[in-house]
Amino acid sequence: MRKTLLFLMLLSVKLTSAQVVDDFSDGNFTSNPAWVGSNSLFNVNSSKQLQTSLSSTGQTVSLVTSNLLALNVKCEFLVQMNFDPSTSNEAKIYLIADNQDLNAPLNGYFVQIGESGSTDSYDLYRQNGATVTKIIDGPAKTRVDVNTLLARIKVTRNDVGKWELFTDITGGTNYALEGSVTDLTYTNSDWFGVRCEYTATRSTGFIFDDFTVSELTPDVTPPTLVSAKVLDELNVEVVFSERLQPSSALMANNYAVANLSAPTSVTATSIANVYKLTFASALPSGDYKLTVTGVRDLKGNQIGANNTATFFYVKPYTLKKGDVLISEVLSNPRTGGVDFVEIYNNTNQTLDLKELQLANIDATGVPASIKNVSSASVYMPAKTYWVLTTNPTVVKQHYNAKFPNQFVQMSSFPSYNNDKGSVVLLGTIGLLERFDYDEGMHIALLKDGDGVSLERTSFSKEANALGNFKSAAKSSGFATPTYRNSQEENAALTKNKISLVSKTFSPDGDGFEDLMQIDYSFVNNGNLANVNIYTDKGILVRKLELNTTIATAGSFTWDGLNDAGQQSKIGIYVIKFDTFALSGKTESFKQTCVLAAKL
Structure with missing residues (x-):
């Protein structure tokens, strides 16, 4: 029983590792979860809420905690500002960030609260380095108390990047939609946090509580292998459909390439769902098939069977004459x-x-x-x-x-x-x-x-x-693009040859031996041919080819029709194949076939 409880506890930790839940009821912000940043300038007040600490100078302070959810995510929190906000005293709540330092250039999204006047709008911004762009412009809302802002905020983003911003400016959960937008610029995250900019007299006026970052809908979809490509002779880049648990993603034995040993190492890259496989020796030129097993996404879903990707590699080579x-x-x-x-x-x-x-x-x-x-x-x-x-x-x-x-x-x-x-x-x-x-x-x-x-x-x-x-x-057809030339000579051929694929044919449309195929091959090129069909009595019934330039190897077919377009009678026919070259050399061949029919 104790082992079962331990397993369930470990599973619970694994399944919630990508989420953020903190109401500060434990009296601190240093564990469960751990927040980092301007720690000395924040405290947990007597009401068990996160609050900025007294400062004698105006400044910008921030705290962040780990957050890996960027799609299929719901963020909720309470914010209170015990003053009339302005552009000098404002808060930014970063829902997604790739940099722990919220004062530095980063890529992510944040909700901004704070503007001059007794009305406030709740807006969503996208940040690219040091450039910020408003993507949801919420309508102005009048505060009940001019000197206090109180709001509970909910932001959702689904799997296809649709954002929705909701607020309740009474601090409850009777949410109203502020706006929506679809934006997939950034689909990975490392941090969630708050950034407060204040003058000295407002230093203690920022209060936050009830942070929750969770899945919008339960994630039961396993990750998939999207692609693999060669970076150089030792390294292959692998792309997955989503971010993976590092413990499984970085395990070399989870990657198998046909006819190669497992990679010696797997390393993460600057792109969260992309990993690099490194092999001990240089890859030979050729086609490869990568199979991935055992890796899991952040929710713990394991990759399914038959997740493969093919890639191709050609060793660097300088073209030489004759290549x-x-x-x-x-x-x-x-x-x-x-x-x-x-x-x-x-x-x-x-x-x-x-x-x-x-x-x-x-x-x-x-x-x-x-x-x-x-x-x-x-x-x-x-x-x-x-x-x-x-x-x-x-x-x-x-x-x-x-x-x-x-x-x-x-x-x-x-x-x-x-x-x-x-x-x-x-x-x-x-x-x-x-x-x-x-x-x-x-x-x-x-x-x-x-x-x-x-x-x-x-x-x-x-x-x-x-x-x-x-x-x-x-x-x-007077050209042979993408395949062997019609006039290309076969050095292995020593004798000209005319042959029939079958001695009998029945042009009745049943799909079996409807055509008589006449194959030919010649030692030398540049020949012209006349092909005629005669009855066994020597009567000409079909001029199949007349002064036709022919390939060194090829075929003609007879459908059983005569020159008048009528079906020839059942019987024995002689195929006469005459060739001549500009040098004056001529050659003649005869083959006998039977035109048959069902009884």
């Missing part, structure tokens, strides 16, 4: 289009594009019109293609972007002429790569180069190597 390569250039967009430059991460690590610059050249061949790719970090995974442009939306409208998130929207772009020009990549070491393009690089049979990009065929060759950039294939 980022020019992959594709569109300098002559179709009507309504925009230029773009595609780049390729030629390394086996994630790169930060923040230090990358894009440029052209001036008449002397020097990089000009230099533009930063991004002012913030943009992480480019290994072996990926990313597109630089001023308008990703337009590029995605005009072309099939296989990886739509692999775009960087630049605020401005270097000028690239339609017919010829130079694309330049720069890093902190200087020139990374330069590509000199010319419209003559397009395939000779291309009727119109508008909207057709130039694609790199090999990353193992210099950008300006003869034939290393060619027209993107028509079969790929």
Whole structure:
């Protein structure tokens, strides 16, 4: 039984640790709770109330006690001033403050009482450093006794920052609303206190009693992990939805990062709900997942299960020549289009594009019109293609972007002429790569180069190597932003190949083998193709492709329709795939398939 009582007592202390309750019935202000500040200039009078002490000089005195409640909070207190208040004799009751010294610059909120005349208004102020701003302007109230001010004040603030100020100028609890406002400028607190400014003759005239700072509504909501981010190679910043109990927040074993040891230490920061995790050794580049358990908010609510946050880290790295390569250039967009430059991460690590610059050249061949790719970090995974442009939306409208998130929207772009020009990549070491393009690089049979990009065929060759950039294939939509170039050669391929995904298909709309897919792959790029469909009797039924520039690897599909748009009959069909290159080389392939139907 004694152990149970002890546990309940400890729990009670824990649950009320964030509150303030003091009616000074114990005859002091040094314990339960402890007030600090101008202690020698305050006393507890015979009526068990906090009162300012006699002073021979005019001055400003203050007392504060710990208060961590800043949202979902209710403050109540009694104030009495045994004189006619004025701007020289006024009181400020600080509901929220981040500085123990109420005479110094601080961030918080206070109720001010005291102005010249027999009427008083009760006002709420926000303080930012030494600057104060009235946010609730209460109406003027006439005192019954000109020489005495007596009021009980209640101030509430809910979870979304709505303040309400109430008073009863008879000292009772028949409260009247003075005003309301929503203000979320400061959402954390360290202190609650009173500040009295007086002339010598008014030094004993300030009386306070019945202080209560408590939750507006019971807090039963556990804290949540909001985010985590890397500060440097050893430190990670963690943000929670609310302030935590230090005993749990600073316990390193409550933090687990997959594939890493627990942090060696956890420290509080200047922001109350933000903590710093420090690890023993430098973080490797990569993705991380942080899981937090066991931490509690100031009310004692424990964080729920599955509170995780992901973060990403890339070790500082200086881009070198060959790390980022020019992959594709569109300098002559179709009507309504925009230029773009595609780049390729030629390394086996994630790169930060923040230090990358894009440029052209001036008449002397020097990089000009230099533009930063991004002012913030943009992480480019290994072996990926990313597109630089001023308008990703337009590029995605005009072309099939296989990886739509692999775009960087630049605020401005270097000028690239339609017919010829130079694309330049720069890093902190200087020139990374330069590509000199010319419209003559397009395939000779291309009727119109508008909207057709130039694609790199090999990353193992210099950008300006003869034939290393060619027209993107028509079969790929004339550009391949964010993925492998249609004209990129596969060094591992030794033989041209045409194949069918399935030898049979049934274009009946049931979702199973409705299309005949014809896959192709070629050792060399720059090929054009004619694809025709014949019956087993040799009758031409469909001209599927005609003089189409094709990628080094890709596919076509036949939906079973003939050239008249009619469904072809059930039976055996021959697919004839003929290719030719500008060099004069031709090649022909045949595949047989069956157009089937359900019985």
